[in-house]
Amino acid sequence: MGLVEDLLGCPLQMIERSYWAAKLKNRDDSIEWVSEARMVHNWRAGEQRRIDWMDDIAATGDCKRITELWLLCPPSKTSPLGNTARLPIVRPGSAFQFKVATHDTPGIGGPGIRTLQAHIIGRVDNEKGDCTCFIWDPVQDGMLTPETPIYDPLQGAGRDEQGNTIYSRAYTGRYAGKTNVNNFHSWRPSLAPIGALALDRIGVTL
DSSP states (O other), X not given: OOHHHXXXXXXXXXXXXXXXXXXXXXXXXXXXXXXXXXXXXXXTTTEEEEOOHIIIIITTTGGGGEEEXXXXXXXXXXXXXXXXXXXXXXXXXXXXXXXXXXXXXXXXXXXXXXXXXXXXXXXXXXXXXXXXXXXEETTTTEEEOTTOEEEETTTTEEEOTTSOEEEOOEEEEEETTEXXXXXXXXXXXXXXXXXSOOHHHHTOOO
């Protein structure tokens, strides 16, 4: 089996959601891999759970041992074989990952529906908080990269010679995967700006 299959426990084409994975360096210079797809025993609840970034990476200080951060994504229309993104981490404490979700409650007392809007891995590049990210966006059915431009559809509205309204995507000068942890932007109109990230909870040190 290859590395991706080792991290997931199955081929990339078989997953139905995204997972993060991290390469950690030990004190003796040996390496180990941690993947969200793996299960650990939750002693408090007496059951199995997936490895959690906040509990098992940020809270333990293992976030400072990360040398590579990966995002493993399921097949989509734009990438039938799935997507894999890799971020090299040079500065300890600069790697992070988080998910963005919306919660819709159908009625009072109803169970509600949690919808994943995005899964993000990132690396803080300087003390100002500028960061480089890869984003799995299930709504757009694909992966966004540091080179994916952000377009504003409203800026491109206009009329042709006959007076008919036409729309063309206008480039905003920004990129989906280039933002700042102190004011994390959105990349599509249907997603509100994320704003400042809770750095202590995601294990980031500026």
